[in-house]
Amino acid sequence: MSSGDLKFYYFDLQARGELTRLILAAAGRSYEDIRFGFDKWPEYKPKMILGQAPVLELADGTQLPQSLTIARYVAREAGLAGSDNLESAKIDAVVDTQKDVNETYFSKVFPEKDETKKAEELKKFLDETVTKHVENLGKLKKAYSKDEKYFVGDKLSWADLFVFQSIQALLQAVPEVKGKFGEQFKPLMDAINGNENIKKYLDARPQTAF
Amino acid sequence: MATYKLYYFNGRGRAEVSRMIFAAAGEKYEDIRYEQDKWPEHKSEMPLGQMPVLEFNGTKLPQSVSIARFLAKQFQLAGKDSFEQAQVDAVVDTINDCVTKYVPIRREEDEAKKEELTKKFLAEELPKHLQNFETLAKLYSKGGHFFVGNQLTWADLLFYDVGAIILQVDSNAFNNHAWLKDNRAEVEKQPKIAEYLKSRPNTPF
Numbered sequence: 260m261s262s263g264d265l266k267f268y269y270f271d272l273q274a275r276g277e278l279t280r281l282i283l284a285a286a287g288r289s290y291e292d293i294r295f296g297f298d299k300w301p302e303y304k305p306k307m308i309l310g311q312a313p314v315l316e317l318a319d320g321t322q323l324p325q326s327l328t329i330a331r332y333v334a335r336e337a338g339l340a341g342s343d344n345l346e347s348a349k350i351d352a353v354v355d356t357q358k359d360v361n362e363t364y365f366s367k368v369f370p371e372k373d374e375t376k377k378a379e380e381l382k383k384f385l386d387e388t389v390t391k392h393v394e395n396l397g398k399l400k401k402a403y404s405k406d407e408k409y410f411v412g413d414k415l416s417w418a419d420l421f422v423f424q425s426i427q428a429l430l431q432a433v434p435e436v437k438g439k440f441g442e443q444f445k446p447l448m449d450a451i452n453g454n455e456n457i458k459k460y461l462d463a464r465p466q467t468a469f
Numbered sequence: 470m471a472t473y474k475l476y477y478f479n480g481r482g483r484a485e486v487s488r489m490i491f492a493a494a495g496e497k498y499e500d501i502r503y504e505q506d507k508w509p510e511h512k513s514e515m516p517l518g519q520m521p522v523l524e525f526n527g528t529k530l531p532q533s534v535s536i537a538r539f540l541a542k543q544f545q546l547a548g549k550d551s552f553e554q555a556q557v558d559a560v561v562d563t564i565n566d567c568v569t570k571y572v573p574i575r576r577e578e579d580e581a582k583k584e585e586l587t588k589k590f591l592a593e594e595l596p597k598h599l600q601n602f603e604t605l606a607k608l609y610s611k612g613g614h615f616f617v618g619n620q621l622t623w624a625d626l627l628f629y630d631v632g633a634i635i636l637q638v639d640s641n642a643f644n645n646h647a648w649l650k651d652n653r654a655e656v657e658k659q660p661k662i663a664e665y666l667k668s669r670p671n672t673p674f
Contacts, residue, residue, distance in 0.1 A: 308605075325558070332558070347539070351539070
């Protein structure tokens with residue numbers, strides 16, 4: 260399987276691209292990991308289907324936009340999207356729930372330029388949003404998990420990778436969040452960190468600001 | 470025999486695309502609607518204290534988009550193969566990007582501010598989104614009237630529903646977008662959908 264048959268275009272950042280890179284790593288799937296700085300973006304933008312990134316490009320040049328659509332597709336191809344329609348839907352529900360929280364951070368906290376306002380929004384985010392979110396993740400895990408570790412059923416899915424990546428990214432951006440997740444996700448984080456393919460990828464991936 | 474129950478408020482909102490999927494597929498379900506004053510007593514019954522929720526053979530699923538995708542896949546309205554499913558998802562996400570930009574404006578309580586924001590949205594924001602919808606349709610529609618693969622999928626149903634809201638705000642919104650107008654007309658023409666649109670409850674939202 261040549262790496263030429265799949266191309267992933269994104270900035271040299273984790274942000275909205277890292278989930279797909281993690282899924283491809285977990286799957287042991289080779290691909291061309293095309294990364295560019297903001298300065299190169301004007302060259303790439305007109306080549307991207309909606310003028311946005313990330314984009315997944317197949318061998319025949321067909322492009323797919325939208326980070327979570329791309330992630331779901333590569334996960335499905337890799338057998339990381341559930342074993343039937345209901346499992347896929349449970350996975351999607353966990354992903355949507357995590358996405359809601361990420362978007363709250365990106366829309367309310369991250370862009371705030373006023374230092375005082377930012378601190379206010381951050382406090383609200385930590386005290387209200389994250390607290391509720393950890394509760395919600397716990398409820399979904401209780402309802403859908405068949406073991407101690409994974410969110411849905413008893414095997415790794417892209418929902419696990421999305422929560423893993425989101426928690427990591429949040430910890431990097433907001434170290435104060437550390438205590439909020441408690442111990443309930445430790446078995447999952449350990450399992451993912453211990454996964455051979457993922458460990459190899461994590462050890463080698465470029466260090467980026469976010 | 471599969472059983473489906475859909476829980477939501479008595480309105481279209483985030484549940485309507487799922488109702489349209491059931492209708493398009495000719496599939497039966499219990500359309501449970503809670504009035505605002507009855508909702509508090511049912512909130513704790515929902516996985517995340519929110520609606521819509523789909524109960525499928527006793528299992529509850531939250532998150533409106535996940536619910537719709539599940540139903541579409543159950544009833545072969547999600548794309549013919551894995552890649553078409555992804556193309557449909559891409560259209561859905563792109564439509565939802567537009568919805569996400571509009572929702573805070575719709576919720577604005579100050580009427581004067583709301584009017585200003587709406588004008589700005591129509592002039593500066595909406596055109597980009599409509600252009601994106603057409604770009605995807607051009608690449609994915611295989612020359613047909615529907616967004617993906619020359620057959621009806623839930624992407625068309627979602628666009629129909631969201632389109633109705635856009636047209637409420639500006640009835641001229643699609644005047645320069647013939648393909649989008651035509652797509653909605655095709656959806657409306659489908660016999661099961663036409664029947665559903667005629668008979669569904671008329672609600673404020």
